[in-house]
Amino acid sequence: xxxxxxxxxxxxxxxxxxxxxxxxxxxxxxxxxxxxxxxxxxxxxxxxxxxxxxxxxxxxxxxxxxxxxxxxxxxxxxxxxxxxxxxxxxxxxxxxxxxxxxxxxxxxxxxxxxxxxxxxxxxxxxxxxxxxxxxxxxxxxxxxxxxxxxxxxxxxxxxxxxxxxxxxxxxxxxxxxxxxxxxxxxxxxxxxxxxxxxxxxxxxxxxxxxxxxxxxxxxxxxxxxxxxxxxxxxxxxxxxxxxxxxxxxx
Numbered sequence: 001x002x003x004x005x006x007x008x009x010x011x012x013x014x015x016x017x018x019x020x021x022x023x024x025x026x027x028x029x030x031x032x033x034x035x036x037x038x039x040x041x042x043x044x045x046x047x048x049x050x051x052x053x054x055x056x057x058x059x060x061x062x063x064x065x066x067x068x069x070x071x072x073x074x075x076x077x078x079x080x081x082x083x084x085x086x087x088x089x090x091x092x093x094x095x096x097x098x099x100x101x102x103x104x105x106x107x108x109x110x111x112x113x114x115x116x117x118x119x120x121x122x123x124x125x126x127x128x129x130x131x132x133x134x135x136x137x138x139x140x141x142x143x144x145x146x147x148x149x150x151x152x153x154x155x156x157x158x159x160x161x162x163x164x165x166x167x168x169x170x171x172x173x174x175x176x177x178x179x180x181x182x183x184x185x186x187x188x189x190x191x192x193x194x195x196x197x198x199x200x201x202x203x204x205x206x207x208x209x210x211x212x213x214x215x216x217x218x219x220x221x222x223x224x225x226x227x228x229x230x231x232x233x234x235x236x237x238x239x240x241x242x243x244x245x246x247x248x249x250x
Contacts, residue, residue, distance in 0.1 A: 026090075026216060026218075026219045026221065026222065027090055028093065028219070028221055028222045028225075029071050029093060031069075031070035031071065032070065032071070032072070033071060033072065034071065034072050034073075034074040035062070035065075035066045035069065035071040035072065035073050035074065035093050035094065036074045036076060036091070036092045036093045036094070037058075037059070037062045037073060037074065037075050037076065037092060037093070037094050037095075037096050038076050038078060038082075038083045038086040038087060038091070038092035038094070038095045038096075038097070039054065039058060039059070039075060039076070039077060039078075039083070039095070039096055039097040040077065040078060040079060040080040040083065040097050040166075041054040041056075041075075041077040042166045042167060042168060043056075043080075043097065043098050043167060043185070043188050044056065044187075044188055044191040045057055045187055045188075045191065045246035045247060046058045046097070046098040046185075046187065046188070046211075047059055047096075047097060047098070054075045054077055056246065057116070057242055057243055057246050057247075058096045058097060058098060058211075059073075059075060059096075060242045060245075061096070061115060061230075061233070061239060061242055062075075062094065062096050062213075064229075064233045064238050064239075064242070065213075065226060065229040065230060065233065068228075068229035068232055068233065069225055069229055076091070076092055079145070079146075079165050080097060080144060080145065080146045080147060080165075081145050081146030083095040083097055083099070083214065084105065084108050084109050084214060087109055087214050087215060087216050088108065088109065088216050088217065090216070093215070093222060094213050094214065094215055094222075094226065095109070095213065095214035095215075096213050096214075098118065098185055098188075098211055099111075099211060099212065099213075099214055100118070100148045100209040100210065100211060100212075101114070101209075101210060101212050102148065102151065104151070105214070108217060109214040109215065109216065109217055110214070110215050110216070110217055110218070110219065110220075110223050111212040111213065111214055111215075112212045112213040112214075112215070112223060112226045112227050112230055113212065113227050113230055113231070114210035114211060114212045115211060115212065115213070115230060115234065115239055116210070116211050116239070116243060117208065117209070117210050117211075118185050118186060118187065118208075118209055118210070118211055119185070119186045119205045119206070119207065119208050119209070120148060120149055120152060120183055120184065120185060120186070120205070120206040120207040120208075120209065121183070121184065121185070121186045121189050121201050121202065121204075121205065121206055122136070122181050122182070122183055122201070122202045122204065122206055123171060123174060123181060123182040123183075123184065123189055123192070123193060123199055123200070123201055123202075124174070124180070124181045124182075124199070124200060124202060125174065125175075125177070125198055125199060125200075126198050126199065126200050128180070128181070130180060130181050130202070131202065132202060132204045133204060133206055136153075136156050136159065136180075136181060137156060137157045137158055137159075138157070138158040138159070138160075139156075139159065139160065139180040139181060140159075140160040140162060140178075140179045140180045140181075141153045141156065141159055141160065141161055141162065141179065141180065141181050141182070141183060142162045142163075142164060142170030142171075142173050142174055142179040142181070142182040142183075143161065143162070143163055143164070143170060143182065143183055143184070144163075144164055144165070144166060144167040144169075144170060144184065145163040145164060145165055147167075147184070147185075148207070148209055149182075149183040149184045149185070150163060152183060152206065152207055153183050162178075162179050167182075167184050167188055167192065168192055170182045170184070171184075171192040171193070171196055171199070172196070174199065175196045175197070175198065175199060183206060186201070186205075187246075187247055189201050213226055213230070
């Protein structure tokens with residue numbers, strides 16, 4: 001009798017699992033609901049705090065996409081290296097944080113079409129012996145954890161890698177003489193250097209990359225909606241207007 005009861009319980013569990021498997025895999029928002037955006041709000045001008053609110057290029061682009069989809073944008077600030085996990089766990093629908101498409105990230109999330117291009121640059125102290133990428137060999141390099149600057153720096157020969165949760169923390173360490181250089185995106189680099197004494201950005205572009213929006217792996221419905229909305233706001237000049245608002249031509 002005991003064996004029969006156990007057998008029936010196993011069958012019931014398998015049936016429940018089958019129902020679960022046939023359920024909705026992704027909890028995508030319906031019109032009028034929140035579109036939850038995961039970001040790291042310490043990456044000016046792409047995302048940063050203005051008072052208690054998070055603003056910036058990425059926030060305004062996400063807002064324009066939400067408007068196209070009839071959704072209400074909700075921004076969740078978190079550590080950069082937690083964003084992909086938040087998207088995959090369903091805590092956020094999209095990750096928008098100056099995020100570059102890389103082979104490693106593509107293993108875990110899908111990406112929208114790119115919406116802008118950025119460059120990685122090197123920040124050093126004024127008068128530093130470091131004048132380009134070749135001089136970084138064997139040096140102590142600061143990066144923001146989980147960013148492409150982190151990935152690129154890890155490939156430098158004999159590098160002493162110092163990872164920080166915020167880009168500004170890396171820049172402050174450089175200003176304090178604790179590290180030799182920082183690798184980070186160009187536009188945030190300009191903001192950081194403008195607020196710190198004795199630092200400069202090298203003229204050499206360390207790497208060129210494209211930013212895109214992360215969605216959960218396999219969520220084709222949301223990815224298609226995001227791409228359609230993104231195509232529309234690129235075509236009508238909305239994205240260019242947003243970028244030009246924050247980044248002026250030199």
